[in-house]
């Protein structure tokens with residue numbers, strides 16, 4: 595009887611010890627927040643702010659078009675395991691809208707761009723009532739995304755507040771430096787040459803911020819194809835305005851842009867492809883262009899140099915792979 599009681603007491607004590615050890619384990623290993631982000635840009639903002647307290651998985655790699663992207667089976671598995679999902683919103687990930695609204699019933703799902711003040715957002719001509727989602731093209735607007743990532747991470751991991759705030763301040767200063775660099779670079783382009791023609795309408799925020807006329811062959815979303823008339827109209831603009839360079843995008847086929855070059859040539863005007871811009875996706879992971887700062891530095895530097903302005907070939911931080 596005593597023996598059995600002792601055994602039970604020992605078992606109980608061991609159970610208590612085990613419970614204490616188990617409760618300490620996550621604290622000791624400092625379990626990281628597991629976040630799934632949609633675009634590389636959103637993933638980068640979360641990584642910059644989250645630092646070593648957060649593990650971030652990005653669904654969309656280099657060259658991937660978010661307008662037409664659909665979730666894969668492995669995406670769903672990753673999102674099921676994640677503590678939270680961060681997406682861009684504003685109909686950028688048009689095919690994922692329904693899935694995310696459904697997922698939001700089960701875990702935190704946050705559309706970071708939808709936290710920006712409405713008066714800072716541009717409209718979408720083709721879809722009245724909707725906003726243009728390409729806010730990352732203006733670094734000063736992007737700061738709002740970084741701040742939103744910080745606020746959301748604090749909600750998910752309140753103990754990380756001091757770290758998230760310090761990381762965010764550091765990154766916001768880097769974005770400020772990028773904005774100042776962009777101001778100077780874009781202002782160096784001769785006024786008559788401040789026209790940006792690209793594969794789709796991803797650059798309206800850039801145009802508004804820097805006083806450039808911006809034209810895309812396809813609309814704000816790549817979901818609808820460009821018509822022959824749009825190609826013809828743009829060829830006329832290029833010839834009339836004697837535009838010297840137009841641009842391809844890493845996440846959109848270059849077919850239409852090449853048609854513009856040929857169309858202008860047929861009318862006796864030579865326009866060149868000024869370079870490849872990162873419109874809706876960043877460069878390869880692990881490279882400078884695979885970060886938000888590197889992506890926008892690349893665009894600012896390539897656009898400025900191709901349109902006759904002055905910017906160092908290796909960009910703001912002397913890290914660009916070169917164009």
Ligand code: ZN
Pocket residue numbers: 661728794795796814815816873874
């Ligand atoms: Zn786009």
